[in-house]
Amino acid sequence: MTNSARAVALATLIKVFKQKSYSNLSLSHALNENNLSQKDQAFVTQLVYGTIQYQLFLEYQLKDLLRTKLKEDYLKPLLLMSVYQLIFLNRVPNRAVLDEANKLAKDFGKKNSSGFRLVNGILRSFLRRGQVLPSPKDPVHFLSIKESMPEWLVQYFVKNWGLKRTEKLLISLNERAENSIRVAKGLDHSKIVNSLQKQGFSVNESTLADNCFIVDHSIVNTNEFKSGQITIQDEAASLVVDCFDLRENDHVLDTCAAPGGKTTQLAENLSHGKVTSLDIHKKKLNLIKKYAQRMHVDDRVETLALDARKAAEHFSDTKFNKILVDAPCSGLGLLRRKPEIRYDKTIKDVHNLARIQLAILDNVAQLLKKNGELVYSTCSITIEENEQVIAEFLKKHPEFELMPITLSKVQSKSSLKILPDTYGSDGFFIAKMKLRG
Numbered sequence: 001m002t003n004s005a006r007a008v009a010l011a012t013l014i015k016v017f018k019q020k021s022y023s024n025l026s027l028s029h030a031l032n033e034n035n036l037s038q039k040d041q042a043f044v045t046q047l048v049y050g051t052i053q054y055q056l057f058l059e060y061q062l063k064d065l066l067r068t069k070l071k072e073d074y075l076k077p078l079l080l081m082s083v084y085q086l087i088f089l090n091r092v093p094n095r096a097v098l099d100e101a102n103k104l105a106k107d108f109g110k111k112n113s114s115g116f117r118l119v120n121g122i123l124r125s126f127l128r129r130g131q132v133l134p135s136p137k138d139p140v141h142f143l144s145i146k147e148s149m150p151e152w153l154v155q156y157f158v159k160n161w162g163l164k165r166t167e168k169l170l171i172s173l174n175e176r177a178e179n180s181i182r183v184a185k186g187l188d189h190s191k192i193v194n195s196l197q198k199q200g201f202s203v204n205e206s207t208l209a210d211n212c213f214i215v216d217h218s219i220v221n222t223n224e225f226k227s228g229q230i231t232i233q234d235e236a237a238s239l240v241v242d243c244f245d246l247r248e249n250d251h252v253l254d255t256c257a258a259p260g261g262k263t264t265q266l267a268e269n270l271s272h273g274k275v276t277s278l279d280i281h282k283k284k285l286n287l288i289k290k291y292a293q294r295m296h297v298d299d300r301v302e303t304l305a306l307d308a309r310k311a312a313e314h315f316s317d318t319k320f321n322k323i324l325v326d327a328p329c330s331g332l333g334l335l336r337r338k339p340e341i342r343y344d345k346t347i348k349d350v351h352n353l354a355r356i357q358l359a360i361l362d363n364v365a366q367l368l369k370k371n372g373e374l375v376y377s378t379c380s381i382t383i384e385e386n387e388q389v390i391a392e393f394l395k396k397h398p399e400f401e402l403m404p405i406t407l408s409k410v411q412s413k414s415s416l417k418i419l420p421d422t423y424g425s426d427g428f429f430i431a432k433m434k435l436r437g
């Protein structure tokens with residue numbers, strides 16, 4: 001592996017730790033800026049995600065070895081990234097990790113800095129001592145360090161799913177996210193799969209979603225992606241639109257639409273209808289427009305900057321056949337793709353989001369036609385943002401009934417919750433409701 005791959009990983013980690021940037025955005029920016037081989041890109045991705053995922057565990061390894069305050073910004077990410085390699089990457093020899101850490105300390109350190117001596121000393125001490133874990137007598141603290149998840153979240157999982165399932169869930173949340181792609185509606189799957197295989201991709205059918213496939217590396221440079229025949233979408237996320245019973249001339253309201261993954265998927269079904277896509281952030285509307293252009297459905301998508309909690313006031317004369325609320329949420333089902341979320345979110349955030357989610361549903365429910373369908377979804381797995389929001393909504397709106405979800409590969413008599421350890425997908429929640437006629 002080249003040193004520049006490690007330098008790119010370290011620069012990305014410094015950004016994520018210091019500026020609190022999102023890891024997925026910083027990483028894709030760094031990979032676009034640096035001309036790395038496919039192998040090096042995969043290595044950088046593993047270093048960045050692995051170090052963030054295991055931050056609590058890695059800090060625990062260093063706790064007793066650090067005797068001075070780390071003064072320069074690069075020191076902590078470099079130490080964590082190096083210990084990550086020493087523990088998790090067996091294919092990289094220890095000597096190479098130490099040599100590269102020395103070089104990086106010299107390159108990233110201030111002039112005349114002695115940071116490289118500190119890094120060298122700590123890494124050698126770690127190798128002499130080996131890795132450590134707290135006593136399993138306190139299972140919450142033990143799992144929190146071992147799987148690097150804040151204690152409140154481990155406690156939350158244990159309370160809702162028990163200790164055994166929590167262990168499975170935590171391990172699964174630290175696994176590498178799959179590269180899931182969705183084929184645009186109406187296209188011949190076998191033709192696209194053959195073409196991708198000829199280009200060197202390994203392609204496997206999704207066990208969860210009809211139009212999705214799992215590939216082994218990024219498809220963004222393929223003609224199929226650029227021409228809108230395929231797109232990047234998690235298997236569980238793609239089920240949300242599949243839950244609607246769409247008619248080709250439906251008018252659909254997508255209330256929380258950016259960057260547009262579900263808007264375009266909806267529009268693919270509406271040869272004579274349209275989607276009105278809202279987002280509270282005006283600057284995000286461009287993402288939806290570009291996405292719709294790439295997928296060739298921009299003639300059926302209109303965008304509007306609007307707080308969905310005020311939609312009924314805006315559309316006082318319009319009613320929709322279908323409404324999607326893909327609500328803003330804590331994202332706790334997405335920890336594989338955005339590993340730092342675990343350290344940022346609190347139970348207070350979860351409660352605040354639940355209030356916003358209910359307010360959106362409450363407002364947009366007035367805009368549905370009789371017998372119309374309302375689908376609510378989040379990429380969170382908490383009870384507060386999902387089952388509780390739906391229970392409160394239905395209590396307040398007895399004119400709605402909860403519908404079963406019957407998809408070809410997955411069914412549920414009521415709402416559908418997909419935990420990440422079941423299919424290896426993102427965690428997702430979907431509820432389908434109908435306004436009685």
Ligand SMILES: C[S@@+](CC[C@H](N)C(=O)[O-])C[C@H]1O[C@@H](n2cnc3c(N)ncnc32)[C@H](O)[C@@H]1O
Pocket residue numbers: 255256257258259260261262263278279280281284306307308309326327328329360
């Ligand atoms: C989960 S994301 C939506 C993802 C999108 N449906 C897709 O499939 O690509 C939630 C979106 O809701 C937007 N949002 C947050 N609060 C909102 C509100 N009150 N009204 C409308 N949009 C909101 C956010 O800006 C964000 O883009």
